[in-house]
Amino acid sequence: MNxxxxxxxxxxxxxxxxxxxxxxxxxxxxxxxxxxxxSRRNKxxxxxxxxxxxxxxxxxxxxxxxxxxxxxxxxxxxxxERPETEAIPMxxxxxxxxxxxxxxxxxxxxxxxxxxxGQTGISDREAISPFIKFSxxxxxxxxxxxxxxVAPLASHTKNLSFEMSDDGIIIPTLPxxxxxxxxxxxxxxxxxxxxxxxxxxxxxxxxxxxxxxxGVQLFTAWPGAERLEVEVNWxxxxxxxxxxxxxxxxxxxxxxxxVSASFRNNQLESVSWxxxxx
Amino acid sequence: xxKDNISDEELYxxxxxxxxTAFDALYGRYxxxxxxxxxxxxxxESTTEDxxxxxxxxxxxxxxxxxxxxxxxxxxxxxxxxxxDAFRKANIRIADPLDDYGEANAHVSAQxxxxxxxxxxxxKSSVAALPIEQRDVFLLKEEAGLSLQQIADVMAVGRETIKxxxxxxxxRLKQLMEDxx
Numbered sequence: 001m002n003x004x005x006x007x008x009x010x011x012x013x014x015x016x017x018x019x020x021x022x023x024x025x026x027x028x029x030x031x032x033x034x035x036x037x038x039s040r041r042n043k044x045x046x047x048x049x050x051x052x053x054x055x056x057x058x059x060x061x062x063x064x065x066x067x068x069x070x071x072x073x074x075x076x077x078x079x080x081e082r083p084e085t086e087a088i089p090m091x092x093x094x095x096x097x098x099x100x101x102x103x104x105x106x107x108x109x110x111x112x113x114x115x116x117x118g119q120t121g122i123s124d125r126e127a128i129s130p131f132i133k134f135s136x137x138x139x140x141x142x143x144x145x146x147x148x149x150v151a152p153l154a155s156h157t158k159n160l161s162f163e164m165s166d167d168g169i170i171i172p173t174l175p176x177x178x179x180x181x182x183x184x185x186x187x188x189x190x191x192x193x194x195x196x197x198x199x200x201x202x203x204x205x206x207x208x209x210x211x212x213x214x215g216v217q218l219f220t221a222w223p224g225a226e227r228l229e230v231e232v233n234w235x236x237x238x239x240x241x242x243x244x245x246x247x248x249x250x251x252x253x254x255x256x257x258x259v260s261a262s263f264r265n266n267q268l269e270s271v272s273w274x275x276x277x278x
Numbered sequence: 279x280x281k282d283n284i285s286d287e288e289l290y291x292x293x294x295x296x297x298x299t300a301f302d303a304l305y306g307r308y309x310x311x312x313x314x315x316x317x318x319x320x321x322x323e324s325t326t327e328d329x330x331x332x333x334x335x336x337x338x339x340x341x342x343x344x345x346x347x348x349x350x351x352x353x354x355x356x357x358x359x360x361x362x363d364a365f366r367k368a369n370i371r372i373a374d375p376l377d378d379y380g381e382a383n384a385h386v387s388a389q390x391x392x393x394x395x396x397x398x399x400x401x402k403s404s405v406a407a408l409p410i411e412q413r414d415v416f417l418l419k420e421e422a423g424l425s426l427q428q429i430a431d432v433m434a435v436g437r438e439t440i441k442x443x444x445x446x447x448x449x450r451l452k453q454l455m456e457d458x459x
Contacts, residue, residue, distance in 0.1 A: 028331060231322065
């Protein structure tokens with residue numbers, strides 16, 4: 001090949017470079033990028049808050065454990081006596097404060113406040129319950145972050161069971177009613193013919209047909225069928241197939257034991273498979 | 279701030295320090311190239327979209343996988359790996375890159391050539407018809423603008439192998455595009 005021809009090929013390739021990703025895709029990617037920054041920031045905030053909660057909870061538990069012996073030792077204070085104005089128990093104040101981590105009082109401050117007289121101690125479980133609530137909030141936030149990241153990826157995948165035919169294209173288990181087929185992808189349209197066959201369209205282009213021949217139900221897919229989760233390499237040539245023979249101007253080949261392929265002018269035109277894959 | 283003079287690597291680092299404008303600049307540089315690289319592999323449009331999205335998600339999330347040296351080579355390595363995996367999932371045969379033409383291929387290419395009136399359209403289908411390894415080399419050179427050594431690094435083969443694959447790719451394209459040359 002001479003230089004001129006090589007350059008010509010390169011020039012043609014550069015002229016062909018017209019397609020762009022969609023603006024919808026641009027937005028999705030940008031959202032993901034923003035989400036990554038936000039989640040990284042949130043992780044730091046949560047990490048600091050969690051650390052503070054852990055320290056405070058530990059301090060409170062320690063404090064309570066230390067206070068218990070003092071209460072039992074204090075025989076001078078009758079249980080029935082209470083102060084006239086019953087102060088809010090110290091422990092509840094602490095719990096309230098712990099729900100808003102940045103405003104948490106220092107552990108030493110709390111420990112130094114006097115215990116209301118006659119107040120029995122709360123259980124250890126109650127003391128650390130705000131921490132449990134906080135960590136549940138943490139888990140919920142993380143889950144929501146995860147859903148935001150995963151949902152865009154999963155949005156195109158429907159609740160279909162997939163089958164891989166013997167050695168090639170991916171054929172999902174498709175429903176056999178018009179409504180159910182249309183439900184797979186809202187962008188397609190369809191109709192049921194008088195003979196019972198169903199045809200699905202993307203715009204003006206037919207992408208799928210369900211036909212009934214001699215008691216056998218057969219799906220046929222054309223380019224565009226990926227909207228219904230049928231994945232086909234439409235660039236594949238007949239040289240990859242077996243048992244090819246001409247039927248009029250169409251070259252019919254066997255792709256796998258279940259899937260047949262139809263070529264016209266050596267271009268893969270459609271693939272067919274029985275509803276019940278063997 | 280004009281980010282045109284900032285390297286890809288600096289933009290990537292700035293993004294991971296929280297600068298979204300850096301990401302926007304980087305995305306703007308590569309969005310069409312990566313899209314075309316995947317589209318020209320011959321994937322269906324919806325598959326190309328998925329692969330494109332997955333590629334960028336990896337760029338966004340896997341900072342630890344980037345060695346800081348060459349962002350361009352890295353992003354195309356990701357794109358290429360995703361594309362290859364997609365073909366493997368569909369069990370598309372990854373042809374021997376040094377396959378000779380063979381009678382069947384010559385027949386197919388002649389037919390295709392006769393039908394295509396538009397050379398620009400023909401180059402698209404011709405590139406997609408190349409064996410995967412030759413197609414990768416062609417696209418990494420013409421679409422990604424990588425050097426031979428960078429392509430060799432991306433494909434994890436020697437530089438001489440890349441030169442051979444380019445030569446075979448161009449010869450095959452010449453055969454497919456004869457009337458246009």
